[in-house]
Amino acid sequence: MxxxxxxxxxxxxxxxxxxxxxxxxxxxxxxxxxxxxxxxxxxxxxxxxxxxxPKVVAAIKEQADRYLHVMVYGEYAQEKPVALCKLLAEATPEPLEVTYLVNSGAEAIDGALKLAKRYTGREEIISMKDSYHGNTHGALSVSGNEVHKREFRPLLPMVNFIRFNDESEFYKITEKTACVIAETVQGAAGFLMPDQDYFKNLKKRCEEVGALLILDEIQPGFGRTGKLFSFEHFGTVPDILVMGKGMGGGVPVGAFMSSEKIMNSLSHSPKLGHITTFGGNPLIAAASLATLNEVLTSxxxxxxxxxxxxxxxxxxxxxxxxxxxxxxxxxxxxxxxxxxxxxxxxxxxxxxxxxxxxxxxxxxxxxxxxxxxxxxxxxxxxxxxxxxxxx
Structure with missing residues (x-):
């Protein structure tokens, strides 16, 4: 073999x-x-x-006996995807309430960036040096290691970088900024943790200039740091939350989550602002729902x-x-x-x-x-x- x-x-x-x-x-x-x-x-x-x-395997088998893929994302109401999105809303603080299910963490990053640009009408994205968000073109564009990026340029334009956990660079976040994206724990850089008030102050700066805060919880979620999501340790809530990896219990999945007001901007001008064939797949959603239930109750x-x-x-x-x-x-x-x-x-x-x-x-x-x-x-x-x- x-x-x-x-x-x-x-x-x-x-x-x-x-x-x-x-x-x-x-x-x-x-x-x-x-x-x-x-x-x-x-x-x-x-x-x-x-x-x-066993609970994840049982959920997959049960769903497999009912049906697999039936329609592209967002058209049919299917029990497991709906239940997963509802439980995520119940388990996270306001204003997080609406979830878009996709196929991977990297796709979720791309969707979150599109959402922020669509909602704000702005083009600039600010990310963190030494960050890692995935390997699609969008996710790679906002990742902060040039060695992994240089052979794939040109990438997304108007992406600028600041130092993680350094409030002295907040002045670079301006009225031109659509969003700031950050990992709550910098993964590829060695699981670096921010100071306790860093994200609270970062969110305040974003609010001052009208930018959205995207927090990447692809690695910390579900429950790896002792909270369902790591941002809960820091006394702030992102405008857009991104998840993946551990939310599936071993199957490929990702999601981005926001308020209804923000998320609704993907539904018009143009319609189908983000579309995916297999996002919200019922088999994957069943596994993720079983995982989330177990993490929350065990x-x-x-x-x-x-x-x-x-x-x-x-x-x-x-x-x-x-x-x-x-x-x-x-x-x-x-x-x-x-x-x-x-x-x-x-x-x-x-x-x-x-x-x-x-x-x-x-x-x-x-x-x-x-x-x-x-x-x-x-x-x-x-x-x-x-x-x-x-x-």
Whole structure:
């Protein structure tokens, strides 16, 4: 199978592992090599409830027995997509009330940018240096790492950048600005957290000049930092909320959410301001609804602070410089990119899956399922420590 994988499936790096998967259950992925691997990555924050969670699988099977795709987005009222949008409205603060379901986080970013430009009638977009929002042309345009962008230019015009968590650059947000877009936790840069009042003051500046605030919660949502969305830690509410990854429990999905007044601007002048064939797919919505219900009712979010503390207590080693992040979004600084990659390989050999941050390869990514147990945390951390001792 590996030979066919490298021959027929498009590759994005020259060093893909080609690890062959047999099955995945709970916190473990089982390889065709007969071994099991503890998963500290969760599909890059996508498998919120672990692998093959019974409630998610049951929801998919139940919906599959009823119907799959029946019509393009927004035409037919289908039970699971409607229920998902309603529950999201109930679980988020005002004025967030209307959700547009799409196929990925990157598409949700593109839709949110279009919405902001359409509603405000403005063209300038301001994003953050070192941000990552996805790889479609729109999402790449507002991502803040030139190395990943330069070969694909020209991208969207009138996109400018300010430093994350630096209020001295707020003056660049003006009456020409349609929106400011930011990750609530900067992911690819190493799970960087802002100061407590940063987003509150950013929202105030946006309101002063009539710009909209878009917050990217593709990685922190659903529940990874101890709140359903990370912005809830900071005492402010975005004008447009973007989500993806973990909201599907392991299936491809994204969404952007806003007030009815703002979202309604996509319905006219022109009509069909954003359109998608498979957005709001009932099978995907069923999985996402099951995931959201479980996160809201299981008490998992209340465990995030304790699990984070356990990781921080266990991961103490001379070769660990610091640990960024919150909840189960942790980035372990090992000093040098090559060293971090070698540690990740050694962990894999020992039965633990870890990864690295896209921009800052010196940071080892730890983003396990929210359902991970204390014993599994201890097991994985011991493998990391043993690997460091052998390096």
């Amino acid at each position: 590996n030979q066919d994988f490298f021959k027929y499936q498009a590759q994005t790096t020259a060093f893909a592992s080609g690890f062959q998967v047999e099955k995945a259950v709970g916190s473990y992925i089982y390889g065709k090599d007969g071994k099991k691997y503890l998963d500290f990555v969760a599909g890059v924050s996508a498998n919120t409830l672990g692998h093959s969670h 008490g998992l979010m209340e465990e995030m602070e304790r699990k984070e503390l356990l990781f921080r207590q266990l991961l103490v080693h001379p070769k660990i410089k610091n640990i960024n992040g919150k909840g189960l979004m942790l980035a372990v600084n090992l000093g040098e990119p090559e060293f971090t990659l070698n540690v990740a390989k050694k962990c894999m050999d020992k039965g633990l899956i870890v990864f690295w941050q896209l921009y800052k390869n010196e940071y080892m990514r730890i983003s396990p399922p929210l359902t991970i147990s204390d014993d599994e945390i201890r097991e994985g951390c011991q493998i990391i420590l043993d690997s460091l001792n052998e390096m």
